[in-house]
Amino acid sequence: MPQVTLTVNGKTSTVEVEGRTLLVELLREKLRLTGTHVGCDTSQCGACVVHVDGESVKACTVLAVQADGTQVTTIEGLAKADGTLHPMQEAFREYHALQCGFCTPGMVMSAIDLVQKHPAGLSEKEIREGLEGNLCRCTGYHNIVKAIAAAQEVMHGRVQTLALAGD
Amino acid sequence: MNVVTPFEGIGASVRRKEDLRFLSGRGQYTDDINRPGQAYASILRSPHAHATIGGIDIAAARAMPGVVAIFTGADMPDLGGIPCGWQIHNKDGSPMAEPMHPVLAVDKARFVGDAVAVVIAETKAQARDAAEAIEVDYAVLPAVSTVTAATAPGAPLVHDAVAGNICYDWHIGDKAINEAAFAGAAKVVEFDLVNNRLIPNAMEPRAAIGDFDRTTDEYTLYTTSQNPHVIRLLMGAFVLHLPEHKLRVVAPDVGGGFGSKIFHYAEEAIVTWAAGRVCRPVKWTCERTESFMSDAHGRDHVSKARLALDANGKFLALHVQTLANMGAYLSTFATSVPTYLYATLLAGVYTTPSIYAEVKAVFTNTVPVDAYRGAGRPEATFLLERLVDVAARETGIDRIEIRRRNFIPSDAFPYQTPVALQYDSGDYQTTLDAALETAGWASFEERRAEAATRGRLRGIGISTYVEACGIAPSAVVGALGARAGLYEVGTIRVHPTGSVTVLTGTHSHGQGHETTLAQLVTDRLGVPLAQVDVVHGDTAKIPFGMGTYGSRSLAVGGSAMVKAMDKIVAKARRIAAHLMEASVEDVEFDRGTFRVAGTDKTKSWGEICLTAYVPHNYPIEEIEPGLDETAFYDPKNFTYPGGAHICEVEIEPETGITTVVNFTAVDDVGRVINPMIVEGQVQGGVCQGIGQALLEACVYDAEGQLVSGSYMDYQMPRANDLPMVSVATHVTLCTHNPLGVKGCGEVGAIGSPPAVINAVVDALKDYGVRHIEMPATAAKIWGIINAGHRLAAE
Ligand code: FES
Numbered sequence: 028m029p030q031v032t033l034t035v036n037g038k039t040s041t042v043e044v045e046g047r048t049l050l051v052e053l054l055r056e057k058l059r060l061t062g063t064h065v066g067c068d069t070s071q072c073g074a075c076v077v078h079v080d081g082e083s084v085k086a087c088t089v090l091a092v093q094a095d096g097t098q099v100t101t102i103e104g105l106a107k108a109d110g111t112l113h114p115m116q117e118a119f120r121e122y123h124a125l126q127c128g129f130c131t132p133g134m135v136m137s138a139i140d141l142v143q144k145h146p147a148g149l150s151e152k153e154i155r156e157g158l159e160g161n162l163c164r165c166t167g168y169h170n171i172v173k174a175i176a177a178a179q180e181v182m183h184g185r186v187q188t189l190a191l192a193g194d
Numbered sequence: 195m196n197v198v199t200p201f202e203g204i205g206a207s208v209r210r211k212e213d214l215r216f217l218s219g220r221g222q223y224t225d226d227i228n229r230p231g232q233a234y235a236s237i238l239r240s241p242h243a244h245a246t247i248g249g250i251d252i253a254a255a256r257a258m259p260g261v262v263a264i265f266t267g268a269d270m271p272d273l274g275g276i277p278c279g280w281q282i283h284n285k286d287g288s289p290m291a292e293p294m295h296p297v298l299a300v301d302k303a304r305f306v307g308d309a310v311a312v313v314i315a316e317t318k319a320q321a322r323d324a325a326e327a328i329e330v331d332y333a334v335l336p337a338v339s340t341v342t343a344a345t346a347p348g349a350p351l352v353h354d355a356v357a358g359n360i361c362y363d364w365h366i367g368d369k370a371i372n373e374a375a376f377a378g379a380a381k382v383v384e385f386d387l388v389n390n391r392l393i394p395n396a397m398e399p400r401a402a403i404g405d406f407d408r409t410t411d412e413y414t415l416y417t418t419s420q421n422p423h424v425i426r427l428l429m430g431a432f433v434l435h436l437p438e439h440k441l442r443v444v445a446p447d448v449g450g451g452f453g454s455k456i457f458h459y460a461e462e463a464i465v466t467w468a469a470g471r472v473c474r475p476v477k478w479t480c481e482r483t484e485s486f487m488s489d490a491h492g493r494d495h496v497s498k499a500r501l502a503l504d505a506n507g508k509f510l511a512l513h514v515q516t517l518a519n520m521g522a523y524l525s526t527f528a529t530s531v532p533t534y535l536y537a538t539l540l541a542g543v544y545t546t547p548s549i550y551a552e553v554k555a556v557f558t559n560t561v562p563v564d565a566y567r568g569a570g571r572p573e574a575t576f577l578l579e580r581l582v583d584v585a586a587r588e589t590g591i592d593r594i595e596i597r598r599r600n601f602i603p604s605d606a607f608p609y610q611t612p613v614a615l616q617y618d619s620g621d622y623q624t625t626l627d628a629a630l631e632t633a634g635w636a637s638f639e640e641r642r643a644e645a646a647t648r649g650r651l652r653g654i655g656i657s658t659y660v661e662a663c664g665i666a667p668s669a670v671v672g673a674l675g676a677r678a679g680l681y682e683v684g685t686i687r688v689h690p691t692g693s694v695t696v697l698t699g700t701h702s703h704g705q706g707h708e709t710t711l712a713q714l715v716t717d718r719l720g721v722p723l724a725q726v727d728v729v730h731g732d733t734a735k736i737p738f739g740m741g742t743y744g745s746r747s748l749a750v751g752g753s754a755m756v757k758a759m760d761k762i763v764a765k766a767r768r769i770a771a772h773l774m775e776a777s778v779e780d781v782e783f784d785r786g787t788f789r790v791a792g793t794d795k796t797k798s799w800g801e802i803c804l805t806a807y808v809p810h811n812y813p814i815e816e817i818e819p820g821l822d823e824t825a826f827y828d829p830k831n832f833t834y835p836g837g838a839h840i841c842e843v844e845i846e847p848e849t850g851i852t853t854v855v856n857f858t859a860v861d862d863v864g865r866v867i868n869p870m871i872v873e874g875q876v877q878g879g880v881c882q883g884i885g886q887a888l889l890e891a892c893v894y895d896a897e898g899q900l901v902s903g904s905y906m907d908y909q910m911p912r913a914n915d916l917p918m919v920s921v922a923t924h925v926t927l928c929t930h931n932p933l934g935v936k937g938c939g940e941v942g943a944i945g946s947p948p949a950v951i952n953a954v955v956d957a958l959k960d961y962g963v964r965h966i967e968m969p970a971t972a973a974k975i976w977g978i979i980n981a982g983h984r985l986a987a988e
């Protein structure tokens with residue numbers, strides 16, 4: 028069986044996989060990082076999004092062997108070691124951008140990449156367009172859009188602390 | 195400790211306690227659980243909608259690598275069928291047809307996706323490979339996939355013993371009075387409509403793990419369920435014949451339900467039973483493609499409606515005939531949806547004195563259909579609110595005015611409808627006024643004119659609705675055919691240091707109960723939110739429960755907690771009275787402090803809790819130690835949330851694409867515990883309703899093949915398909931539960947679809963459109979516009 032060596036959330040592992048094993052299966056089943064979810068079998072829901080070498084990727088569309096030698100970040104690797112949340116995680120909580128939480132890891136990982144790629148900032152419409160690959164059945168996206176809009180200000184250093192959602 | 199924390203109590207938009215684990219990838223959903231030594235199940239499903247099964251050859255599959263066992267229906271002769279939880283009676287009083295629903299199809303497959311065999315193997319991939327190697331000898335039969343086809347003369351029978359494919363032919367209301375009212379009407383509006391079939395699509399696919407402990411003979415099922423105790427009862431008592439004390443059901447974090455995870459599914463019984471047979475844990479995780487063809491679908495009604503009006507536009511009578519698709523088998527609550535959750539809501543917010551509804555439930559060769567967010571009430575609301583708009587147009591009365599003329603006035607509560615329900619409270623004029631104001635109804639024509647300068651067709655639509663939540667009381671639903679009680683259970687477990695664990699029989703799968711229910715405790719007992727934990731979803735931890743559906747968790751489950759807290763406070767006051775040497779009647783309790791009335795003698799919550807568990811100075815002869823109380827609460831009535839939804843759309847004539855540009859919801863959900871969560875629930879519900887109205891269609895072809903069986907064919911609403919949703923509440927309190935709450939989980943999905951379609955029809959008013967069936971897709975609208983029948987502008 029092929030061997031894959033990759034660094035996930037700063038920790039390097041070497042695992043044996045089948046040729047057909049998907050990256051998401053490697054993460055969930057071999058490394059027991061179950062924060063990355065599987066919501067479909069046609070690469071359309073985005074529940075599985077992780078960052079591979081800094082880019083958001085649907086982990087259900089990448090073979091584990093293709094991820095050999097890469098740096099992978101999953102939802103488990105976002106917060107700082109002291110537990111401080113990434114601004115995007117913080118914004119999702121503040122703006123009630125999650126209900127059942129199932130789409131959330133993929134949504135957060137996609138949102139971070141989206142914001143990083145648009146240093147000038149994203150409008151509501153651009154955020155909605157940027158979430159094209161992520162399905163959420165619970166929230167209606169309203170609060171997800173608001174959370175991302177608020178988080179981008181912190182991520183780009185335009186404000187020090189997250190704008191509060193109010194009551 | 196003992197800090198009064200008003201900002202965490204009732205009415206505070208507390209940020210959710212559960213979010214930290216979900217946001218850091220530490221949620222634990224069923225598929226995240228792995229049991230030592232587990233094997234994996236893969237289910238072979240019928241590719242045919244209707245076929246006899248001549249034989250199943252498993253020899254080749256059995257020899258494949260990693261295969262542990264293969265089972266077919268023939269291996270399960272002792273298992274019961276999947277039960278239906280609600281018996282409906284026909285017009286003539288005879289019971290409905292209730293054909294056996296075997297766990298695995300035995301001699302016939304009745305829908306595409308019907309489970310035929312299960313392979314247990316060392317890995318998921320091996321199980322799947324082996325399932326593909328099973329040879330099934332099918333003889334394909336003609337199939338029926340729609341209620342219209344299934345009720346046509348000579349239609350193929352889904353179940354040989356069910357004549358005409360009719361499960362039941364039921365009615366409610368007084369036919370003679372109804373006919374008389376129509377005979378005397380100044381105007382009768384007739385209207386046919388369809389409520390489109392939907393696929394719920396919670397983002398977490400279903401999963402189940404069966405586990406068997408040989409030392410104790412105990413089974414455990416981990417499952418994606420909204421109601422683990424109900425599954426234990428249905429599966430244990432009816433299917434596997436296991437007593438409750440030998441069966442534990444755990445529903446851990448669940449990634450959305452919307453009704454589709456209420457029901458007992460065959461796969462739960464399969465993995466539990468198989469775990470006993472192979473003496474290993476057996477795990478099954480549904481793939482999305484399988485979800486489409488095995489999760490219970492929703493809606494799917496075909497109706498004819500007639501409304502009688504007097505010369506002033508007052509509604510005199512309503513007559514409704516509905517064909518409701520049950521699918522191939524009766525799912526857990528399927529039979530109650532088009533009857534007691536639908537026809538009983540046909541009065542809506544109006545004083546219509548006579549209503550007569552006839553409902554035929556029909557078997558077809560499709561996936562079973564059951565409750566989906568709103569369950570029956572969206573179907574009733576869509577019918578009524580479209581009908582009222584059509585009536586307004588055909589009588590020439592303004593659509594707001596015709597509603598106002600027929601509203602149940604706010605001083606008429608409690609209001610008895612002609613279709614069994616008694617509404618306890620509401621204020622429909624006020625929610626309407628608030629919605630009109632927020633949406634800028636009065637200035638709409640300016641926006642329509644402005645849109646026209648950009649070549650867009652702009653329309654506005656409204657729906658004013660009421661619904662029924664917190665289904666109950668048990669005695670009433672029992673008399674109507676429910677085979678269960680519908681009370682709820684809450685335990686308040688106060689620990690020696692004063693922190694609290696709540697055990698609730700309800701289940702949270704996105705609703706935020708870990709926060710909202712904890713707020714009830716904080717508000718009443720004064721314990722800081724951080725020291726209150728809510729536990730749900732495990733029959734081994736929670737005394738009992740009926741679960742979460744029909745927006746019942748707060749109205750019924752929260753009320754059970756209030757009852758349990760009453761017991762806690764009563765006992766704690768007696769302990770405090772002893773410590774302060776006062777009489778119990780003189781001891782007051784207010785959020786964490788016990789006080790002898792009119793004095794400055796106090797005891798703190800922490801002191802009383804400690805005393806209850808360290809009873810050194812304690813009236814041990816009179817009061818038992820400990821502070822741990824359980825209450826069962828059986829509701830006195832349904833709750834009746836209502837409100838007004840207004841939708842504004844713009845249509846691009848060149849493409850037929852409809853964009854929802856504004857959406858305003860003003861809902862009366864009773865007392866609001868956490869406004870942030872209520873808003874989120876309404877936004878989510880409204881967006882599911884917009885999905886139903888504009889995008890989502892579950893389509894079967896005439897042979898019973900599921901055409902819309904993936905995210906490529908079934909259009910789920912994405913971020914760019916949806917608007918921001920303005921949500922406000924106007925509260926009238928529920929009069930019969932101790933919290934005054936009504937429920938907010940379904941209002942969005944109930945109120946919104948007719949508001950959207952009314953707006954689309956309004957936008958197309960110059961094209962002579964009377965009605966557009968949901969979903970109002972771009973293709974349909976483009977067709978209407980390009981039929982070229984634009985009327986002269988009015
Ligand atoms: S699991 Fe759905 S896109 Fe990857």
Ligand code: FES
Pocket residue numbers: 124125126127128129130131162163164165166397449450704
């Ligand atoms: S929060 Fe449930 S799917 Fe997005």
